[in-house]
Amino acid sequence: MKDQLNIPTHLKFRASYLFFILYNILIGVGIVEYPRRVYNYAQQDSWLVLILVALIAHSIVAITIFILKTYKSTDLYGILQETFGNWFAKLICYLFIIYFFTVYLSALAKYTEFIVVFIFPQLSKFIIGFLITILIAYSIYGGIRVIVGVSFLFFLLTIWVFGLLAVPASMIDTNNYFPLFNLDRNGLLQGLRVSAYSFIGIEVLWFIYPYVRNKDKAMFYSQLGVLAAVVILFISVIISIGFYAPKQLESLIWPVLGMYKIISFSIFERLDIFAVSYWIFIILPNLILYAWLITRSLKRIHQIKQKHSIWAIIILSAIGLYFIQSSIKLEALLDVADISSIFFVFLFPILLFPFAIIKRIRGTKK
Amino acid sequence: MKRKSTKKKQQSLFPSTLEEVEKDLNEKALNSSPDFTMKVVETESNQRVGFYFLYSIIKPQVVYEQIISPIQKAKKTLDIKAIDNMIVLPNSKQESNIDEIAKKLLQGAVCIYIENDQSCLMHSVPLQEHRSIDRAETESLIFGPQMAFTGSIETNLNMVRNMIDTPHLKIERFILGNKIPNEIQMIYMNDIANEENVNELRKRLTSLQSEDIMNASVLSQKIEDNPYSFFPQYIVTELPDRFTYSIKEGKIGILVDNSSAGIVAPITFSSFFESTDDIYGRWVIGSFTRLMRMFAMIMSITLTPLYVAALTFHYEVIPEALLLSLGESRNRVPFPPLMETLILETMMEFIREAGARLPTKVGQTMGIVGGIVIGQAVVQAGFTSNILIILVALSALASFTTPDYVMGTSLRILRFPIILLAGTFGFVGIFFMVAFIIIHLLRLRSLHRPYTAPIYPFRFSDFDQSQVRIPFALNKRRATSLLPKKTKRKKSNADQHPLFNTKGKDIDE
Structure with missing residues (x-):
């Protein structure tokens, strides 16, 4: 127990906020195209695949929290330092930082692409990215209290957007759901791989856990947060499959945004325009959490002030946005993020698991 | 030596x-x-x-x-x-x-x-000439006591003392101002107010280095948490009943000599949309008006920007029927929607400011001239569309429902950057600015207490006294967001209510 983090009490938050943090980091840009991606491989069995992956994700959360609990009140860096020593801990954390930045940049670029495609075809992605980065820096400057507040308030502000999907849900053709259980092994594996990408973000627990005040409830609320995200993903998959004709779903790039197109009110038509702009509220907590993760882990490793490292992120993301203006390059970046997520989200906790068990056993023997 | x-x-x-x-x-x-x-x-x-x-x-x-x-x-x-x-x-x-x-x-x-x-x-034997106790000029009540603070700290304290006649009312006296000293009194309930808040405020007052404290509004800006923010972080009120009500709820009041207003701290964002009238009236009225004011606030800052954004970039979101009448009313307007809106909004601000500066009698004429004559003429001249006039008038009206004048004005000014962003980035600009405001509100604090309470940090039990107003029979505890020493109100009061003595009895028994 040499490296315990002493977070001042006024910076800690109730465990119930973990629900909003996990929900927000899981639901971001990915959900917009998820139904198509999983449908490409798993067809009508997509939702079964999702449930399978969700079960795995829940157990990953359980393992992560088990490990964190074993080491009392410290974050990933502290844990690695204690088990593997300084050098290795730094290496892994660097990998994590690079990974976080890749995810952050790809999400930012993806959202700017929505706007360019749907609303402003002539506008440079750079400007929208710049606007969003201002918001990110501004909230990072507010500290952990504001970051948790952002994920809480924006959850409340955006949850109804998914409620609007009730309109396309009322137009479902049930024939689209059949045939069921038609999945071969390759389809299942590919479907699992694609679905795994939707669970990028569970790693936030590694760094945010020390800030939780009542840690005994951390498990419950983080599982609940993941469950909420799974429910939203599940709804979007089910409605997409039912709403679109099979061939159509395969060819649509962003099926979820497409569904908003048919919703209209007496003073408001074409809700997809609104939804794309409103998506900024969904994407913002997501990006803020990633930016926080980067600055926080840099602070843990090198004691770099978060005030300074956030500027590095802003400059780097500006450079990054400049280089990935084209969709092809963005897809390449997303692929990198996706593939690395399998290691960082799913494999890493499992690899660390035995060490935690050993530590527990040793602890009880003493 | x-x-x-x-x-x-x-x-x-x-x-x-x-x-x-x-x-x-x-x-x-x-x-x-x-x-x-x-x-x-x-x-x-x-x-x-x-x-x-x-x-x-x-x-x-x-x-x-x-x-x-x-x-x-x-x-x-x-x-x-x-x-x-x-x-x-x-x-x-x-x-x-x-x-x-x-x-x-x-x-x-x-x-x-x-x-x-x-x-x-x-x-x-000082002689202090002050105006007598009069009706409040900037804040208006329907039911409440029709009086306002005067310039004399003795008279003001007298009113507060008369309204809260208990020994628990604690008054601390400070003389502030290095060049022109002025008397300041910090008033709170000894047994309810949170000690941390009291200590924090006392520390801020004693460590304040200032040549001159002109009045309560100036003092409140000098001891704010974030002086650069466009939102006020303390309530400066003219109404003694609002002042004493806040003190009774566990907040701290500050009276300043030669100032006809008192400061209330710490406060939350939602307390700017509360009026003591909500408490005097029936609970349905109180709850309804509070929710309505919140809604009006949101509407007043987003209505005209939405018009600008929809007409400039997203005309496809407007339904066909509406688009026709919009086009009809706009077909003579030579300006882009952004400029059209800016012209009308600026005019609205001119009318408001002129009304505020002119003497009352002239001001009323001003309102009529501005509202009817200019409005009518502007449409006839083809400067703006009819629909925009409705929207601007509606959002101006909505912004005047805010009981606090400073907050109302801040929100009205906030509309201009949103309109500009709506004219350049459409809906994205509006939501960008709204997100910015929300993050800013989250960052703000009043006396180190979160500004957005009870929404964040979330305290559902406090909603009954901020966002809505529940009947007194159910109102058994004080809002916990301020961390008062006693959250429970006197137990006997609630239990004596006949409504709650019916346990185990049937109807008509």
Whole structure:
């Protein structure tokens, strides 16, 4: 127990906020195209695949929290330092930082692409990215209290957007759901791989856990947060499959945004325009959490002030946005993020698991 | 060493003759004030007694009747103690330092000096002319007590004391302002207010380095958490009932001398949309108006930007039927929607500001001229569309529902950057700005307490006293967001309500 983090009490938050943090980091840009991606491989069995992956994700959360609990009140860096020593801990954390930045940049670029495609075809992605980065820096400057507040308030502000999907849900053709259980092994594996990408973000627990005040409830609320995200993903998959004709779903790039197109009110038509702009509220907590993760882990490793490292992120993301203006390059970046997520989200906790068990056993023997 | 030298100086002044004292006081300490007065009285025992005062700030009748005439009639030889004994007024003090004497004289004291004595006696009889207790000008109530704070701290304290007559009301006095000192009183309920809040506010007041505290509004800006924010972080209110209500709920009040307003701290964003009228009226009315004000606030800052964004970039979101009438009303307008809206909004602000600056009688005419004549003419001239007039009027109206004038104005000004962003980035611009405001609100604090409570940090149990107003029978506890010492209100009150004594009884029993 040499490296315990002493977070001042006024910076800690109730465990119930973990629900909003996990929900927000899981639901971001990915959900917009998820139904198509999983449908490409798993067809009508997509939702079964999702449930399978969700079960795995829940157990990953359980393992992560088990490990964190074993080491009392410290974050990933502290844990690695204690088990593997300084050098290795730094290496892994660097990998994590690079990974976080890749995810952050790809999400930012993806959202700017929505706007360019749907609303402003002539506008440079750079400007929208710049606007969003201002918001990110501004909230990072507010500290952990504001970051948790952002994920809480924006959850409340955006949850109804998914409620609007009730309109396309009322137009479902049930024939689209059949045939069921038609999945071969390759389809299942590919479907699992694609679905795994939707669970990028569970790693936030590694760094945010020390800030939780009542840690005994951390498990419950983080599982609940993941469950909420799974429910939203599940709804979007089910409605997409039912709403679109099979061939159509395969060819649509962003099926979820497409569904908003048919919703209209007496003073408001074409809700997809609104939804794309409103998506900024969904994407913002997501990006803020990633930016926080980067600055926080840099602070843990090198004691770099978060005030300074956030500027590095802003400059780097500006450079990054400049280089990935084209969709092809963005897809390449997303692929990198996706593939690395399998290691960082799913494999890493499992690899660390035995060490935690050993530590527990040793602890009880003493 | 230093001490000795000052002592010597003092000794050089007293004892001396009355004329010398006058010279020293008036020429050295008071820079030759024309209203400096000396009155010399010779008693029957042939002692010469001098009275010094500034006649503009003393009560002359009191001075002549209570101070000068008893001494004039005295038959024994007098010393300071005897004089003090003769005068029935409270608050006397012996003083021998000439600067201190001058300071007291400026605050409305009379200096009494027996010739060749060692020190003199100061009696405070200040004359403070203030307007009488009147109706509030900036905040209006329907049911509440129709009175407002006046400029005198004594009168204001008197009102507060009368409304909260319990020994638990604690009052702390500060003299602030390095150059022009002013009296400030911090008022709170000893048994309810959170000690951390009280200590924090006391620390801010005592550590405040300021030349001059003009009034409550200025003081509130000097002790804010974030002075750069466009939202006020304390409520400055004219209404004694709102002030005392907040104190009774565990907040802290500040009264400033020569200021007809009090400061309430700490507060939350939603308390700007509460009025004591919500409490005086029935709970349905109170809850409805509170929710309506919140809705109006959101509408007032987003309505015209949505118009600009929809017409500039996203005309496809407007349904066909509406698009036709919009196009009809806009077909003569030569400007882009952004400019059209800016023109009309600026005009609206002109009318508002003109109405606020002009005397009441002229102001009313101004409103009519601005509202009807200009509005009608603008549409006929083809400067703006009819629909925009409706929207601008609606959002202006909505912004006036905010009970706090400062907050209402801040929100109205906030509309301009949103309109500009809506005109450049459409919906994305609007949501960008809204997100910015939300993050800003999350960052703000009032006395280190979160500004957005009870929404974040989320306390569902506090919603019944901020966002809505529940019936008194159910209102058993104070809002916990302020962390008061006692959250429960007196238990007996709630239980005695007949509604709650029906346990186990059937209807008509």
